[in-house]
Amino acid sequence: MDYFEGVFALLGLWLIFKLWKMFVVVIWRPYALTKWFEKQGLRGPSYKLMSGSLQEIKRLKELAKETIMEPHSHCITPRVLPHYHKWSSEYGKMFFYWFETEPRLCITDPELVKEVLSNKFSFFAKPKLRPSLLAIIGKGLARVEGVEWVRHRRILTPAFNIDNIKVMTKRMAACTLSMLDAWQQEVNKAPGEDTEMEMSKAMQELAADIIAHTAFGSSFIEGKEVFDVLYELERLAIISGSDIYIPGSQYLPTRWNIHMWMLKRKMRNSLAQIIKKRTRSKSASGYGNDLLGMMMGISEDKPGLKKKLLMLNIEEIMEECQTFFFSGHDSTANFLTWTMFLLSLYQDWQIKLRTEVLQACHRDVPEADKLSNLKLLNMVLLEALRLYCPAIMMFRKASKDVKLGNLMIPKHTTVSIPITMIHRDEEYWGEDANEFNPLRFADGAARAARHPNGLIAFSVGPRNCIGQNFAMLEGKMVIAMILQRFSFSLSPTYKHAPADKLSLKPEYGLPILLRPLNAQHATILR
Numbered sequence: 001m002d003y004f005e006g007v008f009a010l011l012g013l014w015l016i017f018k019l020w021k022m023f024v025v026v027i028w029r030p031y032a033l034t035k036w037f038e039k040q041g042l043r044g045p046s047y048k049l050m051s052g053s054l055q056e057i058k059r060l061k062e063l064a065k066e067t068i069m070e071p072h073s074h075c076i077t078p079r080v081l082p083h084y085h086k087w088s089s090e091y092g093k094m095f096f097y098w099f100e101t102e103p104r105l106c107i108t109d110p111e112l113v114k115e116v117l118s119n120k121f122s123f124f125a126k127p128k129l130r131p132s133l134l135a136i137i138g139k140g141l142a143r144v145e146g147v148e149w150v151r152h153r154r155i156l157t158p159a160f161n162i163d164n165i166k167v168m169t170k171r172m173a174a175c176t177l178s179m180l181d182a183w184q185q186e187v188n189k190a191p192g193e194d195t196e197m198e199m200s201k202a203m204q205e206l207a208a209d210i211i212a213h214t215a216f217g218s219s220f221i222e223g224k225e226v227f228d229v230l231y232e233l234e235r236l237a238i239i240s241g242s243d244i245y246i247p248g249s250q251y252l253p254t255r256w257n258i259h260m261w262m263l264k265r266k267m268r269n270s271l272a273q274i275i276k277k278r279t280r281s282k283s284a285s286g287y288g289n290d291l292l293g294m295m296m297g298i299s300e301d302k303p304g305l306k307k308k309l310l311m312l313n314i315e316e317i318m319e320e321c322q323t324f325f326f327s328g329h330d331s332t333a334n335f336l337t338w339t340m341f342l343l344s345l346y347q348d349w350q351i352k353l354r355t356e357v358l359q360a361c362h363r364d365v366p367e368a369d370k371l372s373n374l375k376l377l378n379m380v381l382l383e384a385l386r387l388y389c390p391a392i393m394m395f396r397k398a399s400k401d402v403k404l405g406n407l408m409i410p411k412h413t414t415v416s417i418p419i420t421m422i423h424r425d426e427e428y429w430g431e432d433a434n435e436f437n438p439l440r441f442a443d444g445a446a447r448a449a450r451h452p453n454g455l456i457a458f459s460v461g462p463r464n465c466i467g468q469n470f471a472m473l474e475g476k477m478v479i480a481m482i483l484q485r486f487s488f489s490l491s492p493t494y495k496h497a498p499a500d501k502l503s504l505k506p507e508y509g510l511p512i513l514l515r516p517l518n519a520q521h522a523t524i525l526r
Contacts, residue, residue: 025101026050033103033410037096040407042105044096045087052098057083061500065507069496071345074387075434077420080500081392084418093425104395104414105407108422110451112405116396116415118461122146124396127414131250132237135264136230136502140316140323141466153466155312156320159294160466165473166368167289171213172477173365179206180485187516194513196491200337200506207333210474215291215324216274229267230326236260238501271318295320324467331390332471334503336478337510338388339381343479344490344512346436353377354483354517363484371476379438381475382445385457386429387436390503392420394459419456420504428454487515 030047037044045053060082067079078085084106087095096105107113116124125145129137137143141152158164179202187195208227236259250257278287278296287293295317312320343350356376357366371377394417398409409415426433428449429440446452458465465471482488490512497507 030098030101030103033413034096036408036410037103037105042094042096042407043091045091045098047098050100052100052102053083054100057099060086065497065499067497069498071490071494071496073434073496074436075424076388076498076504077418077424080498080504081418081420084421088421099414102414103410103412104416105409106416106418107404108418108425109405110422110428110449110453110456113417113422113456114453114460115404116417117394117456117459117463123399123402124415125399127395127397130237132233132260133502135260136233136237136326138319138322138326140320142323142327149463152312152316152320153462156295156466159291160470162469164289164294165470168214168470169368169371169473169477171290172210172474173481175206175209175213176478176481177365178209180481183486183514184516187514194489194515196493196511197514199340199510199512200333201509203336203340204329204333206478207329207336207474210332211325211329213290214470215321215328226267226270226322226325227329229263229270230329233260233263233267234326234330234502236263267322268318271321272314274321275314275317291324292317292321327465328467328470330503332474334388334390334505335381335385335471335475337506338390338504339384339475339479340482340488340512341490341506341510342384342387342436343380344488347489349376349380349436349438350483350487353380353479354487357480357483361480361484366477366480368473371473371480374476374480376438377476377479378472379441381472381479382441382448382455382457383436383438386423386448386455388498388504389419389423389457391457392500392504393418394456417456422454422456425454485517487517488512 026049030052034047045056047053048055064079064082069076069079083097087097088106088108093108094106096103098104107116122145126143129143134143141149141156144152183195183197186197189195212227236256250260274292275296278292281287287296295312343353353374353376356374360370360374361367396415396417398411398413398415401411402409404415423429424433428451430450440448445455448455453460458468458471493511495508499505499507
């Protein structure tokens with residue numbers, strides 16, 4: 001009897017502890033932190049039990065989805081971040097809110113953003129992702145922290161230096177040429193008429209082709225199979241993103257979770273097979289000059305302990321491949337899509353860029369060195385990143401009580417950085433902040449705004465995007481080759497509706513009217 005009484009007593013204490021912990025997380029902490037922020041002059045929407053502001057976010061997003069914008073309107077914040085647009089007008093540029101039981105502080109001051117992203121003491125770490133998002137992004141460089149991040153970054157940096165990326169330009173050009181040949185075949189079916197093409201889908205397919213070739217080289221067919229899985233995982237993540245998440249629910253054998261497990265296992269098996277195949281095919285010159293080959297061979301000449309510290313095991317290589325697959329493909333595809341949208345809308349800039357490309361490269365496949373000299377094209381790409389940055393938000397979580405500017409930020413508070421709002425802030429970009437004006441980048445990105453970190457498309461600080469040179473070079477190659485061969489304009493069927501779907505995408509696609517450039521026209525432009 002004493003034994004059972006002891007067991008029941010322990011169960012009772014455990015239950016009391018759990019109830020107390022729930023009370024603290026669900027009721028007491030939201031009340032206390034709200035008062036803490038209010039004492040520092042910050043306000044925000046009121047906390048709702050368990051869900052915080054989640055229901056209001058869902059309601060505002062549903063309303064925003066119904067709006068169709070004018071094509072020349074680039075003020076997209078009310079549509080893609082309607083809750084931030086509403087709350088910033090009510091509470092000021094800096095406010096706080098609750099995402100479920102998680103406190104979030106919104107900051108738009110580039111100096112504070114720099115302080116958060118450049119912190120060298122890991123006071124602001126990347127927050128944990130929901131399992132559905134982690135399944136897409138993987139546990140590569142974008143997710144590891146501390147010493148592990150330092151090790152991964154040191155290993156991968158040589159693979160992304162500009163000389164290695166230049167080697168990949170031939171693969172980029174070959175993939176782009178294949179797409180343009182397919183476009184030409186479609187155009188030939190109706191000579192003399194404009195041909196409508198769905199550009200969003202075309203850029204998704206092209207980016208997938210380029211990533212598969214540059215990441216996996218001869219294994220690009222197997223690499224492209226991974227994208228089918230990623231597309232399905234992305235669809236599931238978007239659906240579940242606005243629902244209340246119950247920790248541990250990902251382990252329950254529900255139909256949803258079983259489908260997720262199957263997809264994850266399929267992707268892991270595909271990546272494992274690619275890596276094993278590459279291991280068996282090693283030659284005297286190494287594993288190849290694509291990304292996978294560089295990752296596998298980068299530690300070959302490192303002896304002893306240094307080799308152990310500067311190498312990735314197979315599991316880590318798989319994670320890095322997955323991260324590069326999603327981040328490099330999705331963001332670049334949308335970057336190219338929005339650039340095509342802007343050049344379709346602003347025909348004068350399309351003509352300027354075509355003239356620059358034809359004068360520098362004629363109708364030849366552009367070389368990497370010539371691409372770097374296309375100043376106008378670089379300015380347009382930076383302006384496209386400012387107005388339609390694929391990443392519309394960044395988040396960091398305070399790992400301890402820390403001072404940020406004049407504020408004291410409690411431990412476990414998430415700092416949210418709305419890139420879309422910062423890129424349109426008139427305080428830093430001037431009265432034409434919502435207008436397309438590539439000339440603002442005439443003296444480079446650092447001098448374009450009134451703060452050197454006004455543009456944060458690739459983040460700033462030590463954890464800036466390792467693939468930014470790759471993305472920019474790919475953007476220049478693809479756009480230059482399209483300009484050499486086609487003129488294009490917006491289709492009358494286009495509906496301007498930028499949407500937040502993990503990254504910034506056109507809700508209804510991007511139909512473009514294509515017209516081939518004849519040799520005489522190209523010669524006149526030169």
